[in-house]
Amino acid sequence: MRVFPQPATEDIQLTEVLHALSDPARLEVVTRLAVERELTCRGVGDEIGLHKSTMSHHYRVLRESGVVSSRQEGRQKFMTLRRDDLDARFPGLLDSILGATL
Amino acid sequence: MRVFPQPATEDIQLTEVLHALSDPARLEVVTRLAVERELTCRGVGDEIGLHKSTMSHHYRVLRESGVVSSRQEGRQKFMTLRRDDLDARFPGLLDSILGATL
DNA sequence: CCTATTGTTGGACTGTTGTCAAACTTTCAA
DNA sequence: TTGAAAGTTTGACAACAGTCCAACAATAGG
Numbered sequence: 001m002r003v004f005p006q007p008a009t010e011d012i013q014l015t016e017v018l019h020a021l022s023d024p025a026r027l028e029v030v031t032r033l034a035v036e037r038e039l040t041c042r043g044v045g046d047e048i049g050l051h052k053s054t055m056s057h058h059y060r061v062l063r064e065s066g067v068v069s070s071r072q073e074g075r076q077k078f079m080t081l082r083r084d085d086l087d088a089r090f091p092g093l094l095d096s097i098l099g100a101t102l
Numbered sequence: 103m104r105v106f107p108q109p110a111t112e113d114i115q116l117t118e119v120l121h122a123l124s125d126p127a128r129l130e131v132v133t134r135l136a137v138e139r140e141l142t143c144r145g146v147g148d149e150i151g152l153h154k155s156t157m158s159h160h161y162r163v164l165r166e167s168g169v170v171s172s173r174q175e176g177r178q179k180f181m182t183l184r185r186d187d188l189d190a191r192f193p194g195l196l197d198s199i200l201g202a203t204l
Numbered sequence: 205c206c207t208a209t210t211g212t213t214g215g216a217c218t219g220t221t222g223t224c225a226a227a228c229t230t231t232c233a234a
Numbered sequence: 235t236t237g238a239a240a241g242t243t244t245g246a247c248a249a250c251a252g253t254c255c256a257a258c259a260a261t262a263g264g
Contacts, residue, residue, distance in 0.1 A: 014129070014202050014203065015123075015124050015125070015129060016124075018121075018123050018124035018129075018199075019120075019121070019124035021120050022117050022118075022120035022121035022124050023117065023251090023252080024117055025252090027116070027117060027120075040210080040211090041210075041211060041212095042210070042211085051253070051254055052210080052212090053211085053213080053253085053254070053255080053256095054252070054254070055211090056211060056212055057212095057251090057252075057253085059211095060212090061251095074210090074261065075209060075210045075211075075260075075261050075262065076209090076211085077211065089202075090198060090199075090201075091198065091201065091202075092198035092201070093195075093198040093199065095194065095198075096192060096193065096194035096195040096197075096198050097116070097120075097192075097195065099193065099194070100192040100195060101116065125221090125222080127222085142240080142241095143240070143242095144239095144240065144241085152222095152223080152224095153223070154240075154241070154242090155223085155224070155225080155226095155241085155242075155243080155244095156222070156223055156224070157241090158241060159221090159222075159242095160222090161241090162242090163221095176230095176231065176232065176240090177230070177231050177232065177239060177240045177241080178239095178240060178241085179240075179241065205264105206263100206264090207262100207264085208261105208262090208263090208264100209262080209263100210259100210260085210262100211258105211259090211260090211261105212257105212258080212259075212260100213256100213257085213258075213259095214255105214256090214257085214258095215255090215257105216253100216254090216255090217252105217253085218251100218252090218253085219250105219251080219252085219253105220249100220250080220251070220252095221248100221251090222247105222248095222249085223246100223247085223248090223249105224245105224247095225244105225245090225246090226243100226244090227242105227243085227244085227245105228241105228242080229240100229241085229242075229243100230240085230242100231238100231239085232237105232238090232239080232240105233236100233237090233238085233239100234235100234236085234237085
């Protein structure tokens with residue numbers, strides 16, 4: 001599998017992050033990532049009833065906006081929240097959004 | 103002019119707020135509202151070079167998502183940020199977004 | 205080597221969004 | 235009453251988004 005680009009911390013754009021999180025499926029993924037630390041593509045997709053290619057699309061949006069990063073391990077790809085980067089770039093933003101979803 | 107509906111505080115949806123703020127023009131309007139308290143439709147539109155009907159559309163999105171409310175005075179319509187409502191519903195969210203744009 | 209698993213890609217379809225222009229409504233002021 | 239000003243609405247259009255399916259690529263395990 002290829003390596004995927006993700007923006008440097010200082011290149012993360014606020015409007016892109018807000019857009020990424022404005023989709024219910026992606027927001028759901030992010031709230032789970034906040035608790036479970038790592039997720040595979042399939043994991044959440046099955047639970048919320050979305051096709052794997054749809055999930056792949058959502059993960060891509062999350063990655064390209066700078067919200068998550070991915071780590072490859074065998075066939076699986078694990079996604080993690082870029083907590084520190086987001087906190088550094090937009091202090092308090094992620095916490096307030098996560099707090100609002102609980 | 104007609105009266106426009108706006109959601110009650112408890113009906114404000116996080117995804118809709120995030121979507122409303124994910125557009126650069128609307129985010130610009132909101133950051134100005136945070137400083138100037140009140141704005142008319144025309145005011146900002148001219149400065150950022152958008153047609154008045156486009157601005158009307160953006161104000162509508164902001165209003166229906168619960169981000170702003172409007173007050174009619176003569177021919178003009180003044181928009182204000184629903185700061186208290188947003189803070190009550192999603193504590194810290196607006197501040198972190200406004201802080202990120204400065 | 206063959207096969208099942210995991211995810212990506214491209215195509216297709218549907219629906220939404222941002223934008224402007226033109227027509228309309230309401231209101232204020234000569 | 236006539237006209238100008240402020241917004242709204244509708245129509246049009248291009249661009250983008252979310253979804254699924256089918257085909258593909260890469261990897262792990264018999």
